Amino acid sequence: MTLTNTEQFSVRRSRADHSADDHSLAGVLPLPLPPGGHFIGGSFVPGSSTQLIDVVDPTTEQVIASVQAGTAADVDSAVDAAVAAQKSWGVTTPKERSEVLNLIANIIEANREAFEIIESANTGKPRTVAEDDVSSTIDTFRFMAGASRTLTSMAGGDYASGHTSVILREPVGVVGVITPWNYPLLMAAWKIAPILAAGNSIVLKPSEQTPLSTLKLAELVAGRIPDGILNVVTGQGRTVGQRLADHPDIALVALTGSVVSGQAVAETAAKSVKRVHLELGGKAPVVVFPDADLRAAAAGVRNAGFWNAGQDCGAACRVLVHESVAEEFTEHLVREVSTLVVGAPGAGNDVEIGPMISHPHFERVQESLAEAKAAGLNVAIGGSALEGPGYFIEPTVISHVPAGAPIATQEIFGPVVTVETFSSTEEAVTRANESPYGLSASVWTRDSGLSLSVPKQLDFGTVWVNSHLVLACEVPWGGFKGSGYGRDLSLYALDDYSRTKHVMINHSA
Helix, strand or coil: CCCCCHHHCEEECCCCCCCCCCCEECCCEECCCCCCCEEECCEEECCCCCCEEEEEECCCCEEEEEEECCCHHHHHHHHHHHHHHHHHHCCCCHHHHHHHHHHHHHHHHHCHHHHHHHHHHHHCCCHHHHHHHHHHHHHHHHHHHHHCCCCCCCCCEEEECCEEEEEEEEECCEEEEECCCCCHHHHHHHHHHHHHHCCCEEEEECCCCCCHHHHHHHHHHCCCCCCCCEEECCCCHHHHHHHHHHCCCCCEEEEECCHHHHHHHHHHHHCCCCEEEEECCCCCEEEECCCCCHHHHHHHHHHHHHHHHHCCCCCCCEEEEECCCHHHHHHHHHHHHCCCEEECHHHCCCCCECCCCCHHHHHHHHHHHHHHHHCCCEEEECCCECCCCCCCECCEEEECCCCCCHHHHCCCCCCEEEEEEECCHHHHHHHHHCCCEECEEEEECCCHHHHHHHHHHCCCCEEEECCCCCCCCCCCECCEECCEECCECHHHHHHHCEEEEEEEEECCC
16 A cells, blocks of 8 residues: 555644744644743843844744753853752652652643643644643652652661661762753653652753743742752753763763764763763664554554654654565554644644654654655655645655665654564564664564563563553663663662662671
8 A cells, every 4th residue: 555645644734823922822822931041049040141042833933932042151050059959958858859749740730731832832742742741741740759758778787797787878969961852841850850859959951942841840840849959051962961961060961862962971971970861762663473463553553653743762663564464564554644633733633743843853854755765665655744834744654664774773753654574583583673772662462472572582671562652650761772771760760860878887896
């Protein structure tokens, strides 16, 4: 089955005009912009530079706000505030920290519509995706509020004659955080919640493309949580991120972003031997065995491959299907993808696919598609940009992809799914593991033996069986290989943002 024209999709291009002057989302509700400046020591302050960075609505290509381009001096001021605040915050009890995290959750809950509007306007997310982001953000803070009170360590005892050992769990100190543009508020929560829960203070740099929801959070918690435990400095990675990585008073840098960004942070941090927590890219294989429910697998890829327009490091973007059922599976997948609705967030509740985040990223996705077409690969559906304003790409399936094709090995980070075939279980595992990434994968089968044995052989931090991209705060998220190291969510994140100290007391004298 091959469909190639834009009429295959329902496209919501009609929307009310809005401009940077009226600050509205599809002309429906006012955009509740946060104050300008950096958030340092509990209040918004002007930066040391007059340079600004424009924030663009990717559905209209219009500037909706401008934020300050931070400098190393701005980072230094924020670190000073964080160091001062951490001295008292770090000695609070788990109960006291839990109450602050629950308060943050309550504040977000009370202002969820504002966050949804800001997130949709800044990223182009359909409202259903923005709503899910905000709900997940609230749940992250609530989970960490409870988890922070349940931590356990090795039991104290006499492990050497005449000496009693006690194991203490301590904050690491000030943590520098760098968050990405694809889930601005949620990825901030994945870092802020466990870092604060462990007794640390934070200096956070949001993506310069999507800083608005993080600044809004800072605005709403100001004066309601201890001053200085959360600081936000906007700006470019090469300036603000670089200073976070090399600042002597930052004990750990946590980044969610690209492999290139992770490598740069790790290289800089290594000079001062500070700890690094990296959640980087992915190219998730979806291994479909011949006994799988092919309709369910296709529906799963429709949801998990195109959620957030495929701008997700765990997206189900690379299908490996057994050669005996490849044609049938592809027909199901193309049919599923043809039902996706593309458009602006304010164009209807049925919109599922928004734009690429920026013009440069839009061009990168188009270049990948052009290279695939030039190589003679079969575009089963989609394959082009949509005409009109905004950075929209058609939901795309490329079938009959040969092993090693660049579009099946490189992270596209857009609404593009490739389909390859395999002939044996061993080949499927080998091909899946050939990826330089190791974040997530899924296996689709009705065979209980395969459902247990294959995940053990896949070199990925999360492996789903008969589902994909299902997350819960109780279980860890993080990868292997080029996808980085460290874990978000769960008690494992609290481990990452704390340190253990052994105190041994000689009582034999």
